[in-house]
Every structure is written in C-alpha cells, then in structure tokens.
Amino acid sequence: MTAAPLSGPLTGRARADRRPHSLAEWQADGGHAALGLARQQPPAAIVDMVAAAALNGRGGAGFPAAQKWRFMPAPGTIPGDGPSYLIVNGDEMEPGAFKDRLFLEALPHLVIEGAMIAAHAMHASEIIILVRDAYRIGIHAMEQAIAEVDAAGLTGRNLKIRVHASAGRYIVGEETALIEALEGKRAVPRKRPPFPAQSGLWGRPTTVNNVETIANIPGIVANGPDWFRGLSRTAEGGTKLFGVSGRVHKPQLIEAPMGTTARELIDRCGGVSGTGELLAFQPGGGASGFLGPEHLDLPLDFANVADAGSMFGTGTLIVLDTGTCPIGVIARHMRFYARESCGWCTPCREGLPWVAHIVDGLEAGTAKTADLDILHMTAGEAGPRGRSFCDLMGGAMAPLATGLHRFERQFADHAAHGCRA
Amino acid sequence: MSLPEPLTVMITHAIASHGGPRGAILEALRMVQHAEGWVSDERVADIAALTGMTTAEIDNLATFYSHIFRKPVGRHLVMFCDGASCWMNGGDKVAEAVKARLGIGFGETTADGRFTLLNTCCVGGCDHAPAAVTGRNRRLVGPLRADTLDGLLT
C-alpha cells in the first residue's frame, strides 16, 4: 500500500512506500549531523534556538516547545533521586489524525535524532517513545532505529532510549495519563500543577512532546531559527504536516507552511467529493469545533483557528460535504469519546454516554425535542475548561457545541423526524 | 499449565527494565497476549504470582486497556475503524458486509475460531478510509469496499 508522495523540509525524505532508512542510509543523507552540532552547545543555547524558531507543540494544544523545556530543572537542582525523562508521544488516536504514523514508520531516525537533541536541551537522561499498539510497523521501525544508534554509539554514555507500546485507549495520549500508563497504572490523568517537569514519571522531571514536534528539532538546529520561521506564512514557525480526510477525492497527508488555508489543502486533495460542495470542516481532528465555508481562506495556525472559535489541534482536517449528515458525524464522535472516557470524573463518565445516546437517538428517530436541552446543557456545562478533570471532555464537547449552533436546523429536524439523509 | 519459560524470562526482564513489577505489568500482559492471542484468568494469576501483585491489581489494568483481550479471539483479528472519516466514506456498509459474510457481529468470533471482529476508534488510516487493521502486525487495509472483501478476509 502506498500513500501520496510527500515533499517539504520535514517529511520530504520519507519514501513513497514508507520503508524506513537504515542508519547508514540516513547518515549518508546528512542525518544525525544536527545531533553532533547540538551536543557541542550548552543545553540553554538549543532551547533559545527553539524559542527563536517559534515552534509550537504539534500534539494539540500548540504550547511553545521551548517554554515547556525551560521548566525542566538542571540536574542537581531538584529533590529526590533518579533520571529525568523525555517522553515522545506517538499515541495518535484522535479521530481523523494519521500524521504521526508517517514519522514513526518512515522517518524513525528523524524522530530519534530530534529526541536526542531535545533530551540534551532539557537535561533528560531517558527517552521513552510511546506508540499506540496498532502502529506495530512504527513500533518495529523505531525499535530497529534505536538498536542502530545504540550500536553505533550515538546515544552517548548516559542516555537511554526505549519504545513503549500502549495497551490501547485514547486517553493514553493525554500527557499525564500517559505517564500513569508508563507507571503501570490506569491511564487516568493527573492534576496539574504539579506539572510533569516538577513531578512526572515516577515523580521525576518529565516532558512530553508530540512526535511531530520532536521531528522538527533537527531541522531547526541544522538550519537555524530564521530558516524555520521563514518556512511559515504566520508568526508560528515551520511547516505543518496536515492531514485531510473525510469527503475529499484524495485524502492524504500534506506538508505545507503554517498558515496554509483549508481551500488550498482541499484543492490539493482533488476537491470536495460527493456533492462537491463543502458543508463544514473540523480543522484539528475530532475534538475541534466545526468551521464552515466562510473559513476556507483562514490561514491555519493555532492562533488563527482559536480566534475563529475552533482548535488547530492535530492539524488534521475532517471534511464534510453537503451530502453528509452532520448529526451522523457528531454521533460517531460522541460514541468514540464516551467509549474512551477514562471513567474518573463525573461530567465525562456520565455526561458523555448520555449525549451519545441522545445523538444516536436523533439519528434513529427515537429522540425528542426536549432531549436537545440535554445536549445544550452538557455542551454548556461540561465544555468549558476546568469543569471536567482533563481536556478530553472539553474536546469532545467542541464538535457538539459548534454543531448545535451551526447545524441547528438539522438538529431540530432530526428531533422531529430522525435522519432523512 | 503454568507460564511457559520464555514468557517467564521476558517478563522477568521487563520487571528489571521498566522500573519494577508495576511498570512491567502492561508489558507482561502484552507479551502474554502476543504469545497466546488473549489473556486468560490463568495467565492473570501467573502474572500476579510472578510480579508479586494481586489478581485484582492485574485485572485493574487488563480491564482498563482496550487492546488487552480477556476473552479468546480468533486467529485473524479484524479491527474496523468506526471513526467519522471512515463512516463518511461508507465504513458502516463495509462493516455490515463483513458481518453478513462471517455471520458474526462486533466483539464476536466465528464458530471455527478463525475470525474475530472488533470495532475500534480511528486507526490512523483516514487517508485510506474506510480502513481496518488486521492480523498480528496490525496491517492497515483500505480503502475497503463492500464488494471486494477478499483482501481483508484472507
């Protein structure tokens, strides 16, 4: 199975058949050179460089990477004893997200190089790459690449790297739940503060970064922050590995500058399929609010999408044509999030299945108009940040809340007649 | 039947490399499942004995994580994505066709023990929607079509 070929400074080296490079092949292509450069500099210099590059985390929240790294204490400045950790988050279970798979399967050495540089910059002595269980090819590729750099002595004296396969559950992707999972516990998120840098894995300083975030590091170190910022059309540095799926002719991954518009991305996918007319799109995976045709020319980055009332999230667009029932899309999302709730806090554990049940009922024609009140209530009460324990519930409420607004007519119609699509 | 020697060795090794018995339980569950396809009550007890944990503590994890199977599964595991992108592209029609062909529903195993069907969240194959993952290596297949299921079911 082959995917559309990629081009761009971040993913251009990926082969069309996604076969990973061996260490020798990677080095022949200039790989791992940035690692050597980075190690000649003090950690703080690398952090400054990443800060100047304006690299925002690609895991969903868009938090500036350098700022997160700065929380990591230098060795000897923290109580307790043990290592400090960098965890590379390759859980990728967000509906509509399929971008990290590429790095893990096709560019494992890029991820490892980035992780080793990042570990140097943040004083981490152990790197754990967490990959979802279903990405077995990626797991294998990462393990292979680690074995190679280990054998070649690239890891250095005090750095340990290993891959950890998740045992399944979307919530494992939430950084503190991920840490719990690594400690052999249920993946129930932790309260922040204390932040992982203060007390993370086994109580030790820890930073969690997305695979794509980490994959951007070698380029920044090799080419400098100005180059990286120059790749972008907005204030947020770099290119982004977008993904477009749903109702487009050729769903695919596209590396493009930050600030690329949905119109350009959809065009590169051959346009909207089905009716050929756009109903709406989610700009950042299942947990992002719906945007509409009026947002086709919005330069997509974290700040702009947030201003438009949605979330850039994973940067993976889910496209709906006018022939698609938006209630059906929302129903799939609600079922998913209800099933994936960790069961810790009340609004998510009890509120989501109720919503999922009602939206299913709307589709089946068994719901009542009064049930819409429950949907509005849940989106309004449980959506805002801090109402539930972690951001899963808030994320799940984004498509519901924006959908209730944008598809008000369809909701009312479904309450009266069920789905007529 | 008690835990086979190779598994004992691997789990003991995992205890050493994952920060102690607790950190190794998920690894142990995955190793057992990889070797035997699922995790039986007996294996839960074996892992408990080997790691010094209680069966409750093992099951606490085994019942939380969705890709640990506490019931036997068929030789071929087919996990259908029921995410929105796949649904928009006809995922449910493919799923219905597969169910009809095998005569089982999601969460079930064919009588001959060959196939187990599961629905699962987004499998990271939205560019191949409708998609599924199958087999021991969780091979991604798609775009699937209701009329050409042979690639999936062989």
Add this chain to the structure above:
Amino acid sequence: MTVRLTIDGRQVEAQEGEDLLTACTNAGVEVPHFCWHRAMGSIGACRLCAVKVRRHEADPGTIEMACMIPVADGQHIDIADPEAAAFRGHVIEWLMRNHPHDCAVCEEGGDCRLQDMTIASGHHLRRAGPDKRIHRNQYLGPLITHEMNRCIACYRCTRFYRGVAGGRDLDVFGAHDRVYFGRAEDGVLESPFAGNLAEICPTGVFNDRGWSKVYARPWDMLETPSVCPHCAVGCNIGLSVRANRLRRVISRSHPAINADFLCDRGRYGPLFIEGPSALKAARHHGHAVPLRTALDQAQEAIAVSAALGGAIGIGSPRASLEANYALRRLVGPEHFFAGLDAAEVALHRRLAAHLANASIASLADIAAADAILVLGEDLTGTAPMAALAVRQASRAAERALAAEKHVPAFLDNAVRVAGEGRRAPLVLVTPVPDALDAIATHPLRRAPADIAGFGHAIAAALAGKRADPDASAAAAALAAASAPVIIAGAGLGDPAVLDAAAAIATALNPRARLALFPAEANSLGLALLGGEGLEAAADVPGRGAVVVLENDLHSRCDPATIARLFADRAVIALDCVETATTAIAHTVVPVASFADAAGTCINHEGRAQRTIAARPDSAPAAWRVLAAFGGGAEAGLDDLQVALARDCPQFAAIAAAAPAASYRTPSGRIARAPARFSGRTASDSAGGDAAPPRDPDSPFSWTMEGGALPAELFQGVRILAAAALPPPAQAPAIGGAGLILIPLHDPFSVSETDRASTILAARAPGPQLRLHPADAARLKLAEGAIVSVEGRTVPLVLDKHIPIGHAGLTTRRTTPRRLMPEGSK
C-alpha cells in the same frame, strides 16, 4: 501562615497550604462533595465541589473545584453563586442517571450523602430515559454487602482500602461509564479494616451485613457514645440502639485515637451482646432461676465465706475499673486477684511502670511519627488501629519529598507520585511474617527469645556501642528522626521486650515517644488496681466462695490451677457471655455488658475513658451487683467513683473522663439523637422504643430530646503518674521439653466476647497450631492433623516461617512457655 478569605461574604481565616474545601469545612461552611475526605485528601473526581473563585473583590471569577485549589490571601469563594450551583446540580443529574433509585429498600437511606446532595441540589425531575447500566454484585464475605448499581464512582472505597489500609484485593476495573469497584472474583474481603467501606461509601454500595439483620432507619436509632472493649487502644465508637437492641456500631472521632476509622473487630465485636452466647438468664446449680434468686444465693454464699477463710474475688481485664474495684472492696485487697496468671500480672505491672515514666505515644502521635520501631508486636493482630496509624506514618517520607517539590499536601495522588515511593523508616522485628512487612523498611525476623536482646542492641548502638548490622541500621534510622515512636506490647508475653523498648526510648530522649500495648481493654486499669495472679489465688487456704468477674479462667491458666482454685468453694460467676467458666460455676449472675453499663477503662496511653449504657432495661451493671453484695449504698457510678478515688488515689482523676450524671447542657440532658435525627419516629418492624427508663449513671436522656453531645468533655483523661521503675526483668526461663510458644494473634478473634459475635466469628479463621514442617515431621504430625495441646484440640498448619523449635498457637495466654503437641485420637 494564616490567610484571609471571604466565603459567601463572610470573612474567615485559613491555613496556607490548605485546599478551599478544607478551609470552608473548618469555617463551618459545608461545600457539597463526594470524593474529598478529610483523612484522604483531594482527588478531583466527582466535580461536585464546584464553587466560584474570585481572586479579589472585583474579579469576575471562575468555576473551580474547591478541593483542588489552594487557599490564597484575599480570595473570595462563592458557594451560593448561581453558575456554581447550577453546575453542581448537573453533576448530581449525571450521577443519578444510572443510580437505581432504590432508596426505600436501601439501608443507606436517610444516612446517604447522595440522597442529601440530590435533594440539596434541587434535582427532583429526572430527564434521563429509563435505561440504566446494570452491574453484577459480588459476595464480599460476612461483613460487607455489595450493590454496585448504586455506585457513583467517587473512588473512596479503593482509596481507603488500598491507600489507607494497605489491602490489595479490592480494586477498580473497567473504564468509562462501566467502572466497577470490587474484587477480581467473589470472595471475602481480606483486610481487617473492610468494615470502614460501609462508612466511607457516600451511598449504599457497601453496607454493614452485620447491621442488616437488625436494621433500623438511621434517624430512628438512639445513639450513645461508647468505647470499644476489644483491645487496649480504646477506640471511640457510637452505639446505635432501637427498641432495646444494638443495631450498629460506628466510628466516633477522637482526635488522639481513632480519628475517622475503626477496625472490624471493633465494628462487629460488640454484636456479641446480640449473639446466641450472650448470657441473659441467671442459673443456680445448672437450673435457670430468677435473677433475684441467683443474687440471693450469691450473697448468701459470700456471707458464709467469712467463717470459711473469706471469699476470693477474681477480677478481669475486660471488666470496668468500677466493677473490679467493687469486687476488690467486697472481698478485701488481700483476697482480690487479677484473673491472670502470675506472669501476665507481672508483665502488665511492668508495662504500666514503663508507661508511667515515658512520653507516651497516642495513635495520633504514631500516625505523625517519622520513624517507627515495632519490637515483637503483631500490631495488626493485637491493636489493629495502631497498625493503621503505623501505615499513615510510613508515608511521612513521601510527604516530605513531595513538599520539597512544592506539591500541595492535599493532592493525595500527586503526593504519592512526587514521593517517589519513599517510606519512612519502619523497623519491624517479629518472630513470624507480619501484615506490616510490605511497608517496613527493615522487616526483621527474630525468635521470641532474641527480640529483647535485639532491642537492647539497638539501645546500645544508640549509645555509641558496637552492634550487629541490623541493630546499627535500626539505630541510625531512629536517631535521624525528629519524632520517632517505639512500639512494643504484651503480645509475646515477654517483659524483657518492654524493658528493651523503654531503653531505646530513653536512649532517644527527649524526641522519642513510647507506645506499649497491653493485652486487653482494661489490662492497664487492672494492673494499676493491683491483685496477684491466679496461682496465688489457688494457694489461698479455706473454703470461702470465689467470685469470678467477667472472665473465662480457662483461657488464663492451666486446668490444674482452676481445679485447685475452685475445689470445695462455691463458685459465683458474673458475666455477659457464656464461657467455660460460667458453664461450671454454681451460681451464674448475668451482668450488663460494656454497652449496657457505665464504667471506666484505661487504654494503652493510660487514658481513662467512660462507657455509657446504651440499652435501657438490660441486666444490672456488675459494679452495682457487687457493691450491693458488700452493702455498698452508692446510688450511681459517680458515687462509686468517689469511693474508688478514696481507696485507690491513683484513680482520683477518672471522674474527669466524662461529665457526671448531674451535668446538664443548656437544653437539659444530652440527647441520644443520632446525627440523622429526624424528629419523626416511625413505627416499623423494628418496633418502637418503650417508655424511657432511668439512667442514674450518665447525663444522657433516653430520648432524642436534649442538648448536643459536648464532645470535648468526652475525650477521657490521662491518669498515669510517674512511678518508680521496677528492676529489669529477667528473660523468662522456660526450661523443660517441648516447643517454645509463639502466640498467634488474629485481628478478628481474641477473647470470648469477640468469639461470641457470630458475625466476627464467621470472619475469623479459628484456632490453629502452626509448626515448621521439620518439627511436624519429627513429631510425626501431618498438615491438617487435629492436635491436642494444653488441653485444646486444634488443627495443625505447616508453616516454614515458624522458626524450628517453636510452635505458633492462637492463644489468649501469652506467657512464655513450652508446648507438647500430640496427635489427637
């Protein structure tokens, strides 16, 4: 440092480092909550404690969970804020979606936090459809019921059971809206603290199975404060009575003893008074007689004793101080004996003397310790709640590291993580594996005879002398602590162990505290009262009557001593349960149990604590009977205490243990109203309460009318005064043949009263003999064999943890000795 907050417009002060929910609670303002618990901190799961928090007056504020936010100066907390109240209402609506609405048949009804919060939040109209999640329930043993469908997933049960009590067979399973709290499979909950689940659960998932059979509505029961009679800790309990029957036992908070919890022995033990072996009817020469007849016969026998060398009184460590005193006064001090063998008498005198000279550790002190040495004592068996306190102390190191990382102490899970698994030093020296081994930093095994020596080696190491590596390590850990506690007790019957523990505490002066656990609820009171051992009683010449007070002598000494003691004497037994002694006594007089009589016991701290009669119209108090035999004219307990203080000045302070019967609140007597008092008493299958009887011994009313219990007046009073230290004890020479005894203690079964509680007996494993397989082979005994030892027949269990040459035996009498087990035919 204190900070100033405004709670719903009211200015209050709070301590820095507290969470808002704690601050509000301390200020007397209730914030709705489920998952927060003052003994277990905050976890933020239920989301019910939502309040509006404004950082300053003009701040529009945000909705926050009060349990997750630290207090800060100038904060405004609006609990009544409409947005917060609406959110709390929806949390209830979500929780009630799957709740079975079975309140009418739920034993939690009326005492249910979920019910209260549901009403309080105004959730009257159900909007969710009829479909509900259904769980299968489990059999969890004889103590606790399980109804998972009522669960609201507050995680309190697993947090208590695992996090506080160290149990590992209860856990949470599954995910999303199907989380399940239970065991891996049906079966008896292993922890001896499982009964707390019934109190901890905010709704009716876990309920008291023992209480079930005699169930009455929580608001219909009269509640009397009392003190647990099942070990020397003396936990404070509440006894709930309806229609003259004991219906349940709940934990009553005492800041120095049991703050929030209770052990299962204490919770279910008192049900002995409702059990089949409760002694209710008087007997004379084996025939049931009216109480009056038995009393007359007894008095007659005592009267004629004067001419036969005088009557003998056998006291009891399970009876109140007043009862023992009344007996002593009746027979005279020379003829009053302690009801224990001579060795146990000496042991407890020594224990009392050491305590009198020590800085005594309460359970609260133990829980706050930063290093602990347990010398020889199986605490979980002998003083279960002390073991629970040790478990809290072991988390001190983790709390300290978390604080260094600036993790707020109230965030329980975060503290556990930030603590990196550190444990405060716990040096645990016992002859066999111990329930506390898992948290001990130094789990050490020594044969019983070597434990005192090991303790002295620690004391020597503390004095800078050379010692073996284990002793040196223990000494170093204790020396480095700022608040170490040394714990020992009567569990091995060895006074030398007490000496060693005291020597270590002395070497660590003034930082260290000492806790020495006597064998029984009033062992210390009896030791302070005086009286020699049973051997001496048997040596008394003459043929006067022998009066045995609440004591089964068969578990105290060998049968020959009893035979000598009883020979040619009229035997009068006063008790509240049937025992082997009441079975052979000539005259049997039923007396009130601890639950039915006012009286005083002295706990391990030397704290005098008062029980109050909880049931009207039961048998008379033993002290009243005995005082009457001697012609004593006291009208009530307070008068008897005056006489006691005059005769035995060491007890002068006990009157301050609780208010006198004449005490009145501004609204009169103290009401026996339960916390859930409704003012509306239904007539139900439990029946109504009869006309109120009199209670001359306490200031409590027999109705729900009256003032609130002034808790500060019921905290008991420490009575130990410094005394001369006795010379060091000799290590008991136990020559002869046979295997050396290791007394085995069981958290569920110790005395004849525990065993008389059918519910507790169903949980206890029963008596047994444990031998090392090598010894068993030498004696030609196989696993499971029925073995005869000291006149009892018990099953044999092979156990490689029993040191060779020793025999573990469940026995009440801990006096060091040798056993000669024989295969029984």
